[in-house]
Amino acid sequence: MTDKQVTSGNFILDIVIPCYNEEAMVPGLLRAIGEFKSRTDYTVRVLFVDDGSTDAAPSLLKEACRTDPSLAYVGLSRNFGHQSALSTGLRLTSGAAVAVIDADLQDPLPVLAELVRKWREGFDVVYGVRRKRKESPLHRAAYALHYRLLRLAAEVDLPLDAGDFCVMSRRVVDVLNSLPERSRYVRGLRAWAGFRQTGVPYERDQRTKGKSKYSIPKLLGLAASGYISFSVAPLRLAVWVGLLQILFGVCYGIYALVERLVFRTAPSGWTSLAVLFLLFGGIQVALLGIIGEYIGQIVREVKRRPEAVLSEVLGWPSSEANRQGTAPGELRRIPSSECRQEVSLHDR
Numbered sequence: 643m644t645d646k647q648v649t650s651g652n653f654i655l656d657i658v659i660p661c662y663n664e665e666a667m668v669p670g671l672l673r674a675i676g677e678f679k680s681r682t683d684y685t686v687r688v689l690f691v692d693d694g695s696t697d698a699a700p701s702l703l704k705e706a707c708r709t710d711p712s713l714a715y716v717g718l719s720r721n722f723g724h725q726s727a728l729s730t731g732l733r734l735t736s737g738a739a740v741a742v743i744d745a746d747l748q749d750p751l752p753v754l755a756e757l758v759r760k761w762r763e764g765f766d767v768v769y770g771v772r773r774k775r776k777e778s779p780l781h782r783a784a785y786a787l788h789y790r791l792l793r794l795a796a797e798v799d800l801p802l803d804a805g806d807f808c809v810m811s812r813r814v815v816d817v818l819n820s821l822p823e824r825s826r827y828v829r830g831l832r833a834w835a836g837f838r839q840t841g842v843p844y845e846r847d848q849r850t851k852g853k854s855k856y857s858i859p860k861l862l863g864l865a866a867s868g869y870i871s872f873s874v875a876p877l878r879l880a881v882w883v884g885l886l887q888i889l890f891g892v893c894y895g896i897y898a899l900v901e902r903l904v905f906r907t908a909p910s911g912w913t914s915l916a917v918l919f920l921l922f923g924g925i926q927v928a929l930l931g932i933i934g935e936y937i938g939q940i941v942r943e944v945k946r947r948p949e950a951v952l953s954e955v956l957g958w959p960s961s962e963a964n965r966q967g968t969a970p971g972e973l974r975r976i977p978s979s980e981c982r983q984e985v986s987l988h989d990r
């Protein structure tokens with residue numbers, strides 16, 4: 643990709659949109675994409691990654707893909723989760739720039755145009771920074787706390803209040819695609835990838851239709867994946883708690899010995915024993931829990947399962963699949979040399 647191509651608008655922007663039961667959003671989403679495309683001087687392609695929806699969204703999206711060759715659809719064989727759907731989508735892109743947005747338009751497309759403008763200035767990653775969230779106070783507080791704690795604990799420089807909404811250069815997407823890990827906290831991996839990164843503040847709209855697809859367990863899972871993938875602070879905490887416990891035990895032991903041998907008073911009885919038993923039992927279980935989280939992660943990584951399995955491919959990624967000679971149903975990794983070759987929009 644030469645600078646001249648970028649300034650003349652002679653490049654492809656691929657937009658990856660993970661969708662899970664978003665039938666209510668589809669008409670508005672398609673309209674917004676149409677408006678966005680009419681205002682750009684570059685080629686825009688959209689890849690809908692359906693994450694095992696059970697509503698009418700897949701048929702609506704496939705219908706749209708049949709009439710517009712710049713739209714493409716891949717369906718996952720079940721609900722693998724947002725980060726897996728997103729990672730699968732990124733592997734199937736080949737544009738010089740790749741954008742990530744949610745299907746619910748909470749990340750407004752006019753802001754995306756601004757992110758692309760910044761990318762054209764030479765940044766490799768331009769992410770949206772949520773300045774105001776028009777969500778419930780509890781939701782906002784939980785997110786704010788999570789981002790700040792994770793930033794404190796993480797070994798990479800994670801920007802505050804930045805979600806997955808971004809535009810990335812081809813080389814950053816190639817880096818992400820080449821990472822073998824399966825538990826993917828994409829916004830963290832993106833920060834880890836490095837190159838020139840910058841944030842653009844924006845106001846995150848409320849979801850207009852449908853409900854949030856991130857249930858509390860899914861949100862907690864996302865947060866946990868951030869800590870476990872990017873921080874060993876919980877393990878270090880375990881070590882410090884363990885050391886404190888030993889120190890406390892030694893002090894108490896000395897106290898008990900002095901009491902027994904010097905003052906010859908009677909043993910203090912059940913209360914202290916019971917308190918210590920409960921206290922230490924609790925601490926040990928908590929530490930085992932933390933270690934268990936990491937072991938769980940190791941097991942997942944060692945298995946090296948693909949993060950998702952494709953059940954069908956419709957639209958422009960299928961031409962890539964055909965060239966690779968791999969049938970849909972098997973997740974295939976596109977080598978970065980392949981990714982750089984532009985795929986014809988009409989090559990089906």
Ligand code: UDP
Pocket residue numbers: 659660661662663664693721722723724727743744745746748849853854855856
């Ligand atoms: N999503 C997904 N799989 C899931 C959950 C969510 O593909 O298991 C998609 C969803 O359709 C949306 C994006 O991820 O496009 C963000 O989800 P949502 O808007 O529900 O999350 P929130 O904005 O409430 O955090």
Ligand code: MG
Pocket residue numbers: 744746748849854
């Ligand atoms: Mg949303």
